[in-house]
Ligand SMILES: [Ca+2]
């Protein structure tokens with residue numbers, strides 16, 4: 427799943443801002459650990475952190491799938507800048523492999539305004555979204571990143 431966040435202040439891009447995407451409100455989320463090539467960190471298994479470049483852009487290439495998101499929060503330097511209610515992934519059933527089961531789920535959503543299947547972000551689910559998902563058939567992700575059972579100790583430590 428490719429997520430790109432652009433941070434601006436008064437229309438001017440903000441460089442070197444710490445962007446956090448909080449997917450703690452996504453019970454159906456399954457994400458694997460980042461690779462050395464990834465430019466973001468995972469905190470507590472559900473928060474993804476990356477700094478913006480000179481153009482104010484932070485890019486996240488998350489490896490995994492999702493089928494249910496109640497709330498996605500985006501923060502820049504700790505300030506909420508956006509909220510979303512859905513995450514679109516070719517891996518519709520979040521079993522970490524894109525196969526015909528996912529295509530069947532996507533095809534059942536064609537003609538609807540289901541943001542979880544709007545892979546190209548044009549506002550609706552069409553054959554183009556199914557085609558985009560078909561390009562990922564056979565792609566899989568392994569080694570799910572572990573969510574930590576408790577986080578309060580680390581948060582307290584960070585603010586002392
Ligand atoms: Ca799948």
Ligand SMILES: [Ca+2]
Nearest residue numbers: 544546548550
């Ligand atoms: Ca679409």
